[in-house]
Amino acid sequence: MNDRIKALYQSHILASARDETHLGKLTDATHILEAYNPMCGDKYTLYLKIVEERVEKASFEGMGCAISKASTVVLSKSIQGKSLEEIKPLVEMFFELVNEASTKSPESLTENEDLLAFAAAREFPERKTCATLSWGELKTII
Amino acid sequence: MFDQEAIKQQFPILKQRTPQGQRLVYLDNAATCHKPQSVVDAIADFYTKGYSTVGRASYWPASETTRAFNKIRLKVQHLIGAKHQEEVVFTFGTTDGINKVANSFLRPQLNKGDEVIISEMEHHANLLPWQQICEEKEAELKVIPMLDSGELDYEAYDSMLNENVKLVAITGISNALGIKNDLKQVVSKAKAYNIPVFIDAAQSLAHDAVNVSELECDFLVFSGHKLYGPTGIGVLYGKRHLLESMQPLSLGGGIVKRVTVDHSTFQDSPSKHEAGTPNIAGVFGLGAAIDFVNSVGYDQIEAYAHELTVYAIEGLSPIKGLRIIGPTENRAPVVSFVMDGIHPHDLGTFLNEKGICIRAGHHCAQPLMDRLKLTATARASFAIYNTKSDIDALIDALDEANEFFL
Numbered sequence: 001m002n003d004r005i006k007a008l009y010q011s012h013i014l015a016s017a018r019d020e021t022h023l024g025k026l027t028d029a030t031h032i033l034e035a036y037n038p039m040c041g042d043k044y045t046l047y048l049k050i051v052e053e054r055v056e057k058a059s060f061e062g063m064g065c066a067i068s069k070a071s072t073v074v075l076s077k078s079i080q081g082k083s084l085e086e087i088k089p090l091v092e093m094f095f096e097l098v099n100e101a102s103t104k105s106p107e108s109l110t111e112n113e114d115l116l117a118f119a120a121a122r123e124f125p126e127r128k129t130c131a132t133l134s135w136g137e138l139k140t141i142i
Numbered sequence: 143m144f145d146q147e148a149i150k151q152q153f154p155i156l157k158q159r160t161p162q163g164q165r166l167v168y169l170d171n172a173a174t175c176h177k178p179q180s181v182v183d184a185i186a187d188f189y190t191k192g193y194s195t196v197g198r199a200s201y202w203p204a205s206e207t208t209r210a211f212n213k214i215r216l217k218v219q220h221l222i223g224a225k226h227q228e229e230v231v232f233t234f235g236t237t238d239g240i241n242k243v244a245n246s247f248l249r250p251q252l253n254k255g256d257e258v259i260i261s262e263m264e265h266h267a268n269l270l271p272w273q274q275i276c277e278e279k280e281a282e283l284k285v286i287p288m289l290d291s292g293e294l295d296y297e298a299y300d301s302m303l304n305e306n307v308k309l310v311a312i313t314g315i316s317n318a319l320g321i322k323n324d325l326k327q328v329v330s331k332a333k334a335y336n337i338p339v340f341i342d343a344a345q346s347l348a349h350d351a352v353n354v355s356e357l358e359c360d361f362l363v364f365s366g367h368k369l370y371g372p373t374g375i376g377v378l379y380g381k382r383h384l385l386e387s388m389q390p391l392s393l394g395g396g397i398v399k400r401v402t403v404d405h406s407t408f409q410d411s412p413s414k415h416e417a418g419t420p421n422i423a424g425v426f427g428l429g430a431a432i433d434f435v436n437s438v439g440y441d442q443i444e445a446y447a448h449e450l451t452v453y454a455i456e457g458l459s460p461i462k463g464l465r466i467i468g469p470t471e472n473r474a475p476v477v478s479f480v481m482d483g484i485h486p487h488d489l490g491t492f493l494n495e496k497g498i499c500i501r502a503g504h505h506c507a508q509p510l511m512d513r514l515k516l517t518a519t520a521r522a523s524f525a526i527y528n529t530k531s532d533i534d535a536l537i538d539a540l541d542e543a544n545e546f547f548l
Binding site: 041066067124127130 | 517
């Protein structure tokens with residue numbers, strides 16, 4: 001892992017995990033997704049309000065480790081306001097970002113530091129499931 | 143005279159540095175422990191100086207191999223206090239041994255309405271095989287609960303015992319919490335009803351002397367790799383009359399007296415239960431591991447484990463937000479804990495950056511985690527080569543984790 005990614009992992013992931021902007025239940029959600037990892041017990045409920053193929057609002061409730069929580073925060077942040085068409089390549093990019101077998105450098109995939117921090121998962125393959133827990137669930141509806 | 147430093151020197155991996163150049167602080171010994179040079183040498187010597195099959199051929203070096211192989215069976219017999227060498231069957235590990243006893247001993251005799259007793263703190267390996275057969279046969283799997291103190295509820299166990307119980311299967315030491323169970327009590331109570339008792343000793347042999355004859359258990363299994371030996375080798379102890387009456391644990395070469403296409407008759411135990419070419423190198427590695435353990439001595443192993451455990455509990459307890467799970471007394475050198483606001487997996491990753499290996503997760507004991515209302519713990523477990531300075535490194539790093547995460 002290069003030093004920059006390492007620094008981002010330490011600074012951005014913890015900061016994201018503490019970000020409560022998207023925390024909470026959405027009463028007018030059109031989609032409710034359960035992201036659950038039975039291996040470690042991490043569990044998030046994602047609330048999406050999707051109108052005319054666009055995510056108007058995204059929020060979540062749940063508990064887990066810093067990596068799974070931060071990735072759920074970043075997911076909510078990243079998709080709110082975007083069309084499903086725009087979200088699809090974003091999700092693909094995220095999976096590429098954490099894939100240790102990827103031939104693409106993390107920096108060539110995104111400039112967004114909140115997202116870039118998750119490239120640290122390439123170094124910790126056992127934590128990849130934490131990073132992708134909510135993103136994998138999002139994949140099921142796009 | 144116990145020279146811990148000299149013992150530590152026998153473990154070559156501890157001279158390695160982590161990729162970040164740190165000293166390796168290895169505290170995941172309940173999962174698997176490192177190997178002394180003598181074990182590595184025994185395996186290498188077998189492959190380089192006298193490799194051959196075992197028990198089948200009459201040429202050199204096979205005859206030599208067979209002689210040495212049989213001696214290791216005797217070594218295991220003495221290690222666990224078995225009355226007869228035929229009671230020692232080599233397996234591929236604890237899990238393999240449990241599955242084999244489940245299939246060859248329990249399955250043929252379990253009927254609808256029968257009962258099997260396990261405990262709430264079992265590793266999944268000592269739960270799933272019994273659970274599956276009980277489901278298949280419509281038998282009931284009963285679970286001895288755990289008290290809040292971490293001890294088994296022996297009164298509840300008393301009330302579960304009856305003539306319908308066909309087996310009690312229990313761990314000697316909880317892999318997740320380090321709780322030591324009172325096996326003598328478990329076995330003697332079961333004996334009052336003539337119920338066979340199966341002991342999962344995967345954790346026990348690394349820390350405590352075990353004597354199957356004194357314990358009077360019917361079966362006991364353990365793995366080489368948690369006892370300073372190699373992976374892929376384990377032992378099943380079974381009382382001679384039980385092993386003789388059981389169907390072979392698996393079928394294949396080396397176990398028969400006479401085979402026709404219609405029918406086969408089998409050899410006596412242990413040959414009958416060791417189908418196929420065994421893990422010969424693993425057996426030699428296990429032999430060297432037993433020599434290592436005997437050279438230190440169980441008295442010393444137990445005393446040093448106790449010293450490290452007390453030191454760890456005293457040092458960890460004052461750390462802000464840290465809670466040790468399980469009893470503080472009568473425990474193996476396995477210390478499970480949680481920290482306020484820091485997920486065990488995050489802690490594991492943080493400590494890895496400092497060259498400290500602990501384990502985080504449910505430790506393959508989900509029913510126990512449910513009982514504790516936890517999803518995961520962090521677990522530090524110690525072996526003979528660990529030192530107080532390893533524990534100091536852990537304590538310092540946990541203080542740093544508090545700074546980092548909170």
